[in-house]
Amino acid sequence: MKKQAILALEDGKVFKGYSFGAEGETAGEVVFNTSMTGYQEILTDPSYKGQMVCMTYPLIGNYGVNKEDVESRQPYVEGFIVKESSRIYSNWRAATDLGSYLKKYKIVGIEGIDTRSLTKHLRERGAKKGVISTKDLNPVSLVKKAKRSPGLVGRDLIKEVMCKKPYTWNKKGKFHVVAIDSGIKLNILRNLEKRNCRVTVVPATATKEAILKYKPDGLFLSNGPGDPKALPYIVDTVKGLIGKMPVFGICLGHQILALAFGGKTFKMKFGHHGGNQPVIDVHSKRVEITAQNHGFAVDMNSISKKEMVLTHVNLNDRTCEGMEHKKLPVFSVQHHPEAAPGPHDATHHFDRFIEMMRKRKK
């Protein structure tokens, strides 16, 4: 018989299921992701630090886990919530099954719960702090623990996911990019590599001066977990670099850029986590289906009077999905053009960044 597990939310909602992956107890903000494929990329996306992910698609683990489809060194989610984890895996690239993989990295999971009910709950009441436990099966005590857990607001999680020392990705590249690593996804680096970039990845704590010393052709601001407002040091660094080289930001990088221009960010009710978000380019009026993973967003009104202009809008809820500088080669997007997981519709943003660096080099 399977071992029992419980998921308890801070508002008292409790789901009883079964243990899968590692046993133990874990806490984090519970969010749902609507992608039907790509659980391995989701698990290893550093932006999920501090969060437990509920997959809305009920059948997870079907194709196992392979060596290639990772977005970082290890899984970063705090916990993993599914309806049914597959007993076997079937795919020619698979190396192991999901349960064993989670066990190896000590990620506590729960299966066999009504994930749709949980999703609706989060949609209606917003993202909630929660605890998954296989040790403590007392709902009352678990709810208390959930309430006491730290949550995301105002919390700096970057230091737990960033690289500790600078390193170079693709030594032979032509364009030299410095990427500020707040939890960068590997597919961003792969995309830059594909476009002939040499990337120096630096910790998010790197100073303006340290970055300038690399004499980069362009600056990249990465994705990452948590609340951008908790990261004034990165904002300051970025402020000092604007105007000195082309700048491209993704997700958290986009939010940091907004803050650097004096804008505001806010916490969304339950965020965007999935691979089907429609984003319209306000100039071309073309729609792209994008991969997204963010719980905070840029308040466009807060910077509309500044130098930045809106370039992309989410068609579902009209939130800001992209902006650019009126004059300078500076732009950013809230969604993930590197996908992984998700559709490739927006990869052209990388081309734009390259184009900016090429112009500047001339």
Added chain:
Amino acid sequence: MPKRTDIHKILIIGSGPIIIGQACEFDYSGTQACKALREEGYEVVLINSNPATIMTDPQTAERTYIEPITVEYLEKIIKAERPDAVLPTLGGQTGLNTAVKAAEAGLFKKYGVQMIGVNLEAIKKGENRELFKKAMQKIGIGLPQSGLAHTLAEAKSVLKKIGLPVVVRPSFTLGGTGGGIANTKEEFEKMAAYGIQLSMTHEILIEESIFGWKEFELEVMRDKKDNVVIICSIENFDPMGVHTGDSITVAPIQTLTDVEYQKMRDAAIACIREIGVETGGSNIQFALNPKNGCMVIIEMNPRVSRSSALASKATGFPIAKIAAKLAVGYTLDEIPNDITKKTPASFEPMIDYCVVKIPRFAFEKFPGADTTLTTQMKSVGEVMAIGRTFKEALQKGLRGLEVKAAGFESKKATGDLKEHLKRPNAERLYYLKRAIEEGMNLKEIHKLTFIDPWFLENLKEIVEFERELRELAAGIFKLSFRGRSPRNLIKSCDEISRPAKIHGGPRDDARDWTASLTSFARNDISRALRRAKELGFSDAQLGEIFGKSEIEMRAYRKKLGILPTYKLVDTCAAEFEAFTPYYYSTYEMEDEVKTTSKKKIMILGGGPNRIGQGIEFDYCCCHASFALKEIGFETIMVNCNPETVSTDYDTSDRLYFEPVTFEDVMNIVEKEKPDGVIVQFGGQTPLNLALSLYQAGVPIIGTSPQAIDRAEDRKKFAEVLRNLGLKQPENGTAVTLAEALKEANRIGYPVLVRPSYVLGGRAMEIVYDEPSLINYMQKMAVDVSKDRPILVDKFLEGATEIDVDMIADGETYVVAGVMEHIEQAGIHSGDSACCLPPHNLAESVIQEIKKQTAALAKELNVVGLMNVQFAVKNGVVYVLEVNPRASRTVPFVSKAIGVPLAKLASKVMAGKKLKELGFMKEIIPSYRSVKEVVLPFVRFRGVDILLGPEMKSTGEVMGIADDFGTAFAKAQEAANSSLPLKGTIFLSVKDKDKRAVLAIAKELSKMKFSLVATAGTAKVIEAAGIRVRSLKRISEGSPNVVDLMKEKKIDLVINTPAGEKPRKDEIVIRSFAVSRGIPCVTTMEGALASLKGIQALKIKDTSICSIQDYHKRLKDMSFRAKREISSTVTRL
């Protein structure tokens, strides 16, 4: 960008009759498109020859032409209507092919009609194999190695390059007709020759076989700003080698990583762009080598398809509706998502459940047909099921399929195990279960079937849990007899492997059969039952395992509080609030149904299409829903057929996409507590549930279940007729052979024999002598029991058959239509052509028939619709059958007389009177409407095409004209067997028909047809001084009729069977004619009607008229009649 304002009137081409590969999904998509375009203010003109569709209802389009879908008729319609644009992507392959032909004939240019949605070049690129290959190579998408051929010689040289095995695919055919996998040279040559001849362009593609690869489909949509979205991804359970229409398919894709899925998505987007489908949907198929992930593209359909209907139902995203809006200029971001209301259609649906589609086959109808599933589609219908897991959805699908399986079973797998695993066949799933039960390991099963291990593992989980349940059941049995302690419960299980003996265990009458158990054991059972329900086990399956009846099991389960929860299909995996009540059941924590306190009526649908039960019944169910909404009821639809209009989320107020079984219906009834339930519109499926639902206290409205039983039960029905003094053919019943022989001797041969309670004349035969009867009884022995005896009826040879539809409310009885069959009695009413009003019948006979119909309706207390079948022989009227429910002919009659019968009937069932509804008098049109059927023999090569008491047709068409001949000729043309105006006619008839054939020969000869005949028939014709060429028998060598057919020198075959056992020669002739598309008439009555048709066509060109104009004529007629009456009154 807003919609186009430069076009106002749009012509939509429908898909015509239901055939294998093209079923009611095109009624669903066509109806959606018509609605969408009219919503936008466009005027819609429609051509479709299929009367059994919602699409051809006079309200669906401004102008509806029920005419043959040919270029000739298209031109007539365009000339009359002058539309600005034509939308050809919603009528399946028929619509697309007709549009291509018309465009190539310069028709659209001539009349200034624009093709919207897709252009000619894109269609050609998508459908022409060579162009498609080039296009895909250009954008770097892999394809299987292949070559084109137009002749057998070319084919052979292509084969040399590729090597066996290969797949043969004819260009421009529907559902892969004529295609297949060739493993040997002989097979290859046969297939190549057949394919070249079937293809519209006489072209085949010969392709490297990728048999056993994984197969996937993506449904893609594009708008004119080049926004592209994927609506649904589908993975086939059956790997490459089985047509996707015949495969079990699953949505979404289960076994691809995101990297592989995105690669496929990129390829699909590149494909739709390169092919150049401007706006709308396409279906793109891929294959993937499971060993290394090598991906190739198989084909793309630049139009909405069966898969797109499935995708729409699977996701809640209405592809056809959106396609129509995109065609008139909208972009995806400008169209709101109906379900969420707040978000746009420019997104990709995410689902949080698993969808399984299972095809339904009809091989039992075609003895001798090859039951191997190949790249040529053979299934006649499908069922879709939704569950939170694959296991749950699969089991729900299997019980919804109505093939006497309560879920995943192995009872039917009695043949050779390995052979049935290796050879794809309709029953392979049952063999898979047996293989797992017998302990065959999954690796070996995979080796034999190539089915992905993930699916096999899921099957295994079901089997393993069933074993656990059986062990538990055996444990309970032991426990209740030996009083073991509960702790021994689990242990004792190991000792017993097969619990089959438990029947006869604890007494069945005790409701709580676990009363004697301890709470520990009962908890075990409770937990096991909940888990069983989560895995999709039905109450019937569980009952079988625990030795209980379905009803007992259900009661116990309810007592334990194990109840289904209903979840929404919402396109977005709960990310946004959904406003469309489209539900499926599962066993979870939260239920999402919002019931109301309004008066509501539930309508039970017909389940999967099959021969004998198809679109006609779905039509009736939809009408019931529309009508009841009109009079203020909330309507609830229950059905599991994804092809239909009834399962469109906006047909009813609430849709439950559920199997139509007792358990699933009762669950919904208990949830919704409807004020009434309608069982008489969905065909045999809901009717079979009527009595048990009624006994369970369900408020069934309309004709009472007892009355239905009185009409269906032989003995009770004989009594009804006796009371009324009506005649029926002499009859009896038999359980044993001796009884059968005795009855047959008493009644006198020939006799009609059949099992009780059957649909579509299943296993019904006409028996002419004792040896044949013995043979029949032996064949049927297994299925016969005291409750289900064999019915033996006197067969009225040569009688005329008549169908009558009536509507009644308990006070008023109105004849809706009297239809005279073209073919004689003995041919299933669903297979014979008919004419309304009757074209030959004496007025006195018609009056007598109407009188009898009314008497029957009164006696049975019919409230709603009733259909009666009569036979008339020598002026005597016999009652053959009474069906107190909607019949197959309801849509045909409704369209012929301009009255929506099913709507009226549902209002009557809800308590309205015909008087207040204003339908008090029969309408007899001045024009003739002929219904003709469409048969699927081309799919079952070598099977004799003779018609008999067992129904074989898949669909129907309607021909309307002022005279019978023209109406019949139109119907023939619509059914794809156009009558010739010149050329050569082959005659070969049995002795009995020789005199009749003479008259026909005379007339044909007068019209300058050349006649050829077999020796016997030729002799008779020659003797009368008519020129005829005598041909050799096939066995005598050349020249025989087959040689002439090969040389395309025969334009019509008239061949009546020589005796009750057809000669081998005849079968060859008939099936060869069918394979070559030469019209073939097998009855003298049919030949006479054809003659009338040819004569009519010779006299004048046919004209067209919209159904709206026909109905206006009826109104004018009744208005004139009223005026005449009132003027008479005034004069008096």
